[in-house]
Amino acid sequence: MYQIIKQILKTGIKTEGPPQADDALRVEIQNLQEQILRHVGRALTIRCVDAGSCNACELEIQALNNAYYNIGGLGINFVASPRHADMLLVTGPVSRHMEIALKRTYDATPDPKLVVAVGDCGCNGGIFAESYASCGRVSNVIPVDVAIPGCPPTPTAILQGILTAVSRRPSTDTTP
Amino acid sequence: MPIWHGTVDAIQFRSLCEQARHGGGKLVALWGSDELARNAGYAVHAALVTATGMLCLTLPLSVERPAYPDISDIFPGAARMQRATADLLGLHATGADDHRKWIRHASWPGNVHPLRKNFDGKTVFSTEVDAYPFVSVTGDGVHEIPVGPVHAGTIEPGHFRFSIIGDRVLRLEERLGYTHKGVEKRFESLNLEQGAKLAGRISGDSTVAYAWAYAQAVESVTGTTPPPRALALRAVLLELERIHNHLGDLGALGNDVALAFGFAQFWILKEDLLRLNSDLFGHRYLMDKVTPGGVACDLDDQGRERILRMFRHLEHEVRLLKDIYDEHAGVQDRYLTTGRVSPDLAAELGLTGLSGRASGQAWDLRAEFPCAPYDRLDVRMVTHLNGDVAARVAVRFEEVLESMRLIRLILDQLPAGELRASVGAAPENALGLGWVEGWRGEVLIALHTGKDNEIHRLHPHDPSWQNWPVLEHAVIRDVVPDFPVINKSFNLSYTGVDL
Ligand code: SF4
Numbered sequence: 129m130y131q132i133i134k135q136i137l138k139t140g141i142k143t144e145g146p147p148q149a150d151d152a153l154r155v156e157i158q159n160l161q162e163q164i165l166r167h168v169g170r171a172l173t174i175r176c177v178d179a180g181s182c183n184a185c186e187l188e189i190q191a192l193n194n195a196y197y198n199i200g201g202l203g204i205n206f207v208a209s210p211r212h213a214d215m216l217l218v219t220g221p222v223s224r225h226m227e228i229a230l231k232r233t234y235d236a237t238p239d240p241k242l243v244v245a246v247g248d249c250g251c252n253g254g255i256f257a258e259s260y261a262s263c264g265r266v267s268n269v270i271p272v273d274v275a276i277p278g279c280p281p282t283p284t285a286i287l288q289g290i291l292t293a294v295s296r297r298p299s300t301d302t303t304p
Numbered sequence: 305m306p307i308w309h310g311t312v313d314a315i316q317f318r319s320l321c322e323q324a325r326h327g328g329g330k331l332v333a334l335w336g337s338d339e340l341a342r343n344a345g346y347a348v349h350a351a352l353v354t355a356t357g358m359l360c361l362t363l364p365l366s367v368e369r370p371a372y373p374d375i376s377d378i379f380p381g382a383a384r385m386q387r388a389t390a391d392l393l394g395l396h397a398t399g400a401d402d403h404r405k406w407i408r409h410a411s412w413p414g415n416v417h418p419l420r421k422n423f424d425g426k427t428v429f430s431t432e433v434d435a436y437p438f439v440s441v442t443g444d445g446v447h448e449i450p451v452g453p454v455h456a457g458t459i460e461p462g463h464f465r466f467s468i469i470g471d472r473v474l475r476l477e478e479r480l481g482y483t484h485k486g487v488e489k490r491f492e493s494l495n496l497e498q499g500a501k502l503a504g505r506i507s508g509d510s511t512v513a514y515a516w517a518y519a520q521a522v523e524s525v526t527g528t529t530p531p532p533r534a535l536a537l538r539a540v541l542l543e544l545e546r547i548h549n550h551l552g553d554l555g556a557l558g559n560d561v562a563l564a565f566g567f568a569q570f571w572i573l574k575e576d577l578l579r580l581n582s583d584l585f586g587h588r589y590l591m592d593k594v595t596p597g598g599v600a601c602d603l604d605d606q607g608r609e610r611i612l613r614m615f616r617h618l619e620h621e622v623r624l625l626k627d628i629y630d631e632h633a634g635v636q637d638r639y640l641t642t643g644r645v646s647p648d649l650a651a652e653l654g655l656t657g658l659s660g661r662a663s664g665q666a667w668d669l670r671a672e673f674p675c676a677p678y679d680r681l682d683v684r685m686v687t688h689l690n691g692d693v694a695a696r697v698a699v700r701f702e703e704v705l706e707s708m709r710l711i712r713l714i715l716d717q718l719p720a721g722e723l724r725a726s727v728g729a730a731p732e733n734a735l736g737l738g739w740v741e742g743w744r745g746e747v748l749i750a751l752h753t754g755k756d757n758e759i760h761r762l763h764p765h766d767p768s769w770q771n772w773p774v775l776e777h778a779v780i781r782d783v784v785p786d787f788p789v790i791n792k793s794f795n796l797s798y799t800g801v802d803l
Contacts, residue, residue: 131624131627131628131631132565132628135565135569135624135625135628136565139568139569139572142572176457176458177454177461178458178459178460178461178483179461180461180482180483180484180485180799181460181483181508181799182505182506182507182508182799183460183507183508183509183797183798183799184505184508184509184511184589184591185508186458186459186460186508187508187509187552187589188588189458190458190552191571191574191575191578193567193571194568194571194572194574194575195568195571195572195575196572196575206457206458208456208457209456210454220483220485221485223482223483223484223485223802224411224428224431224484225409225411225431225434225481225482225483225484225802226453226461226482226483227411227431228431228433229453229454229461229482233454254505255490255501255502255505256485256486256487256490256505257490258426259425259426259485259486259489259490260411260412260418260423260425260426260427260428260429260486260489261411261412261418261484261485261486261489262485262486279505279591280508280589282588
């Protein structure tokens with residue numbers, strides 16, 4: 129236990145909020161939290177769906193949980209059920225084998241909901257394109273609010289995409 | 305590496321498999337191909353590894369009777385590869401126990417075989433709900449828990465069907481194929497140059513391993529020798545990939561047993577490394593940096609210094625965290641004896657790669673058949689005998705340290721010179737093999753060339769093919785809540801086998 133506490137103290141706080149070097153990012157990240165507070169209440173909950181990715185997009189979404197990005201500290205949490213989610217974060221070209229599961233996940237997510245497609249594959253099918261096995265872009269299967277390019281997009285780009293989706297959301301200011 | 309390739313008949317096919325097995329060899333991959341355009345019917349291919357090298361068998365099959373003898377009784381891991389070959393090419397293993405479909409769900413009919421040349425790859429069929437005949441377990445108090453394809457965490461999709469009594473697992477049946485996106489068919493629409501990018505996206509977490517294996521395959525058919533500096537840099541990239549994946553897994557394995565501290569610590573280290581990758585090589589996961597003929601990046605003295613500096617910190621931290629994991633009673637209680645695959649079972653089922661080494665399967669391509677630059681590095685293979693979660697964790701800790709040692713050695717004597725050799729034209733109808741020990745295990749690329757540098761057929765093979773079926777055994781008698789940590793300790797690729 130002593131070792132753990134010592135290591136925690138030595139590590140200190142890594143969370144960047146905004147990286148020092150990039151002021152534009154600072155504004156965006158602070159903005160993000162404001163937007164979340166304004167629109168969604170206290171927190172934004174996200175359900176991830178890998179609809180057929182090469183798994184590198186998942187690695188970057190997972191990285192959002194590390195201490196540098198500390199997405200939880202911004203009030204954004206990944207949840208285990210679409211029924212608890214405000215937003216679906218969808219990666220990959222949608223494989224035809226995931227088409228039904230993705231539609232069902234979408235239907236299970238309560239309204240009003242947001243969908244963010246992650247990565248070149250989610251945006252336009254990427255290198256896998258459309259075929260007997262791939263439906264291509266996410267918006268070919270469910271409605272998409274924001275699509276984030278990149279292969280894979282960096283964690284910061286994914287955060288910006290989430291911000292964009294939240295700020296485009298029709299105002300729900302009146303909800304408690 | 306010595307590779308012997310030969311055409312055999314059905315009797316030789318089986319007897320060579322048997323001989324390889326008796327000599328302690330194993331099956332690396334099995335795949336089929338459509339050779340109608342060459343007036344040669346179909347073919348099934350098997351890559352075996354023996355003490356002396358790789359043996360690649362090609363068994364021609366007639367159009368009238370596209371069937372070959374089952375080898376899943378010799379190599380149990382062949383079962384799913386054979387079922388996939390039946391789905392994708394309509395080639396059947398005579399005498400096999402399990403003839404259920406594997407890759408195909410309900411997005412195309414059973415009489416359509418996507419990898420046959422007369423299928424255009426574009427035709428779309430209506431998708432229906434898949435009715436897969438799971439094996440059901442009956443008896444007093446037996447319950448079923450279906451999980452997936454959409455999982456609770458940020459992981460890839462697949463379906464797990466647990467049959468349980470109380471919370472003990474009696475049986476686990478996996479149903480994969482959800483991320484099948486037509487990768488092998490896609491390769492056939494590309495030429496050798498274009499294929500490199502797709503090879504790096506077969507399983508994104510192993511992009512370097514696949515890109516290198518692809519490059520080896522192309523280089524072997526075109527007679528290209530990459531310059532020494534390129535080979536040295538490839539190994540640096542491959543070991544960096546191993547380190548960042550192991551760090552991520554060690555953190556996640558802490559998280560899965562409620563040690564959030566472990567996740568926080570390891571994912572800081574992983575992020576540091578990814579950022580260094582991005583600064584030095586231009587991509588966090590090093591995609592597209594290994595290309596046929598060489599590499600698409602370089603490393604200057606300053607970059608070398610940065611890697612060495614980071615490693616001083618990383619080594620200190622990893623050793624410290626290892627002590628913490630080792631001495632943490634709660635963590636060890638969850639890890640020890642959990643998800644155990646005994647060395648005997650591992651040998652019987654053909655467990656490979658990192659998980660195999662944790663179950664006493666002393667096999668690491670970097671040590672057994674080292675290609676340059678590993679041939680002068682004397683890789684110290686890490687093995688363990690317990691085969692439980694604790695052993696797979698221990699192997700990861702040791703391999704992180706070993707990879708750092710290897711990178712230091714390479715950087716110490718990084719050859720000067722060119723980064724890329726020009727790649728010539730490939731002859732038609734040639735077979736090129738690429739074989740690389742990725743962080744998860746050995747990755748194989750089997751490339752059959754077509755006319756004008758086109759790809760006639762390409763089979764990428766992930767070690768997860770061998771290891772997924774073993775996971776079904778690893779969880780028996782464990783409790784359901786231990787499944788996430790057992791699964792994570794293997795950390796197998798879905799996309800790498802669904803293709
Ligand atoms: S966008 Fe790139 S990283 Fe993401 S799933 Fe597609 S190929 Fe993989």
